[in-house]
Amino acid sequence: MPKLCIHALSLLLWIPAVLCGVTTEGEYSVLEGQTVVISCHYEPQYEHYVKYWCRGTTREFCTILARTDDLSSSLAKDGVSISDDLDQLVFTVTMENVKKGHTGWYICGVEIGSIWSADVVTYSNIRVLDGMSVVNNQVTGEEGKSVTVECLYSERYRESRKKWCRSGDWSSCRLIDAGKSYEDASVAISDDRTRTYTVTLKKLQLKDTGWYTCSAGKHKISVKVLVTPRPKDAVKVTSTPATSQCNAYVPPKLSTKQSSQSNHVVTWLVCTAVVLLLGTAIFGRKLWKVRKQEAVLSHVNDIKARLNKYPVPDVGEQPDATVVFLTRDNKRDDAFLY
Structure with a gap:
């Protein structure tokens, strides 16, 4: 049981290194003799920590090539240099004149400096090509x-x-x-x-x-x-200047935009006039129909009023019914009896 706890605790120590505290490209390819630049990005909480670049696959067996806390030539060897940009939160490693023997795995690392926490690291594979x-x-x-x-x-x-x-x-x-x-x-x-x-x-x-x-x-x-293809030259249009001079006022030529606006105004005015004419015609026709209906109703009401002057007797009381028809000529008061 104690051994299991110790193993679990050792795994917890490596959690910061797995949570992407430092990131970089996984692989770089470069021709032999060229220069390769590696950018290692880190989180803000590691801004003031020491950064380093080493060769190897594990931190314990990694050969330090450059550190940000010691930029002397004695430490920066084999054409390797390192710089830390605190504003951009990135440290940059430069390897010059790389050889075939530089091919291998490298580590971008942030040194935590605590026995309870492991360094925050990420890995890059550099391939030096011949060709x-x-x-x-x-x-x-x-x-x-x-x-x-x-x-x-x-x-x-x-x-x-x-x-x-x-x-x-x-x-x-x-x-x-x-x-x-x-x-x-x-x-x-x-x-x-x-x-x-x-x-x-x-x-x-x-x-x-x-x-x-x-x-x-x-x-x-x-x-x-x-x-x-070479672009075609624009067609040049030349005009011969007029020999005569004229002092008459010539209105300025409207631009395309002004001409378009004028056309829109004319079209709007024409459409408005047509709509007004149609509205007037429809209103006049409606008014004419109303006046005609009023004349017919007036005439019908007049006939009803005249008929009411002659009450019709009950048909059940008299066997012979008399129907009175009046002529339209109001001058005569004749009646036709049946």
């Missing part, structure tokens, strides 16, 4: 202009011949010796012997679009060159 690389795998240039390709090579190919070829066309290959340069009407190549040589394609044509290769020693890498 070729390019800054951009695809470059684009405009027809008639130039475009530049930067070819990178590892340290061991510093003295090797460099070659630039169009893929599938070996007659197009151009060779230069280390530290030399070459130039003709369509291409310029130069090697500065600092693990980079540049290729400049001049006076680009649309047919230059395609795949090319950078080579150094036995290694080569492909690059795609894309040539875009």
